[in-house]
Amino acid sequence: MKKVIVIGESAKIGKAALSGLRHHDVVSASNSGKGCDYQVDIGSEKSIRKLLKRVGSFDAVVNTVGVCEYADFTNMTENK
Numbered sequence: 001m002k003k004v005i006v007i008g009e010s011a012k013i014g015k016a017a018l019s020g021l022r023h024h025d026v027v028s029a030s031n032s033g034k035g036c037d038y039q040v041d042i043g044s045e046k047s048i049r050k051l052l053k054r055v056g057s058f059d060a061v062v063n064t065v066g067v068c069e070y071a072d073f074t075n076m077t078e079n080k
Helices: 012-019 045-055
Strands: 003-007 025-030 060-063
Touching: 003 012, 003 045
Parallel strands: 003 025, 003 060
Antiparallel strands: none
């Protein structure tokens, strides 16, 4: 079982992503924080860092909102 952070799980794409993650430990987050585990503003590095610190270790992030660059997670920056 993997620990997966799903951002935006309440929208259609997020719900579709969740359907394939039933056998994993899913941690949910959204901008409003309503109906999920954590609140996060994906436009704010400070907010993202706070989320990751609170969640602790994890295996994957599924972001179903906004624009996302495809890169190795450890090499990503706020500007990338």
